[in-house]
Amino acid sequence: MRSRGDGMQIFEGLSLACLGLLACASTPGTAGETKDYGYREDGQVWVRGPWGAINPSKDVDAVIDQLCPAVMDLPRARLRDYGQEYCGAIYTLGDGIYYASHTSTLSNARRIGGVQRKSCIPPRYVNDERGRAVVHGDYHNHPYAANDLSTADKQAANQIWSIRIQFDAGCIVMMLVPHIGEARPGEVFRREGKSWKLIGMIKPEDKMDGIMTPVGE
Amino acid sequence: MRHGMLILSLCFLLPACIHLPFFQQSFRPVHATPEEAAQVEFPLAPPTEGRLVVRGRMGAAIQLAMDDFLPRGIKPHSGATPVEVCLYQRESYDVFAAPGPEGMVFVEIVLAPDACKMNGPVLDMGATYAIDVKGWRILAVKPG
Numbered sequence: 296m297r298s299r300g301d302g303m304q305i306f307e308g309l310s311l312a313c314l315g316l317l318a319c320a321s322t323p324g325t326a327g328e329t330k331d332y333g334y335r336e337d338g339q340v341w342v343r344g345p346w347g348a349i350n351p352s353k354d355v356d357a358v359i360d361q362l363c364p365a366v367m368d369l370p371r372a373r374l375r376d377y378g379q380e381y382c383g384a385i386y387t388l389g390d391g392i393y394y395a396s397h398t399s400t401l402s403n404a405r406r407i408g409g410v411q412r413k414s415c416i417p418p419r420y421v422n423d424e425r426g427r428a429v430v431h432g433d434y435h436n437h438p439y440a441a442n443d444l445s446t447a448d449k450q451a452a453n454q455i456w457s458i459r460i461q462f463d464a465g466c467i468v469m470m471l472v473p474h475i476g477e478a479r480p481g482e483v484f485r486r487e488g489k490s491w492k493l494i495g496m497i498k499p500e501d502k503m504d505g506i507m508t509p510v511g512e
Numbered sequence: 513m514r515h516g517m518l519i520l521s522l523c524f525l526l527p528a529c530i531h532l533p534f535f536q537q538s539f540r541p542v543h544a545t546p547e548e549a550a551q552v553e554f555p556l557a558p559p560t561e562g563r564l565v566v567r568g569r570m571g572a573a574i575q576l577a578m579d580d581f582l583p584r585g586i587k588p589h590s591g592a593t594p595v596e597v598c599l600y601q602r603e604s605y606d607v608f609a610a611p612g613p614e615g616m617v618f619v620e621i622v623l624a625p626d627a628c629k630m631n632g633p634v635l636d637m638g639a640t641y642a643i644d645v646k647g648w649r650i651l652a653v654k655p656g
Contacts, residue, residue, distance in 0.1 A: 338631030416632040445656035452625035453633035
């Protein structure tokens, strides 16, 4: 005789299996372009802005603080192995106000060895019909809890903009200031309340490999 | 008729037997021909430039993690793009390894930035493993 707990386990297992099948079935659709993002002729990713879910602000931190809750409302944003990684941009129109773009799920590869790898391509262009967008930074989520900036997130070759924002399924928000092309070290911050706490440095000689040296608590 | 039945039974049974440990062969890499091998000149000592010493536990931990990340003999899935084919190659990944707490080694596998031609930076294609180097088990995997 099966217990109620067994029944729940079977239900959860079936639910996850269905989600997995849905994820597989939806891959061609989500991998393709939409009205909010796509590939340019040169192969680079563009995203549309602004994203209505994020209130613009003169304070870039006010924009950053809205990103994680909004992204977590997107499909599968915190579903771990069945989850989805989303990439977007933070930009201005030269008016001193920061905006967030829509997110993109475009990725170079999703399935390697039967494993769905969670990855997305940071956008290089923002299309905003109101004017020319100047991108300040990119942002993306990891669909896992307790999952901070990866080494790839920190490697010099993967940096495009002045800052990179990353958050996990628990909305722990991290910021990388890579200082690429400068002699000073890169900096890694964690959002704590309304301030940024410096938690690590990336020495100039470690920028290529993205190796962070933790800063003492 | 009886022989026919026996052969038919064997045809059904043999594929199943391949999965038995007795029939399984351990992995052996491809060797060059004796002619090619004869042309290799081994130095008196390993060249100092680029020389790397990987200690036993560390080397075995890296191998264990990689065997999980990209199992040996794995083939690209049907319809894989050239980039995806590249992502199936072990040599496309860099490895960072460091001793952890007692009996543990951390192995991080990261896509090498210049390994596969992409149309932009690709984030989070790797994984970090915590390897139990006493029991030779994977303790935990952190994606990303």
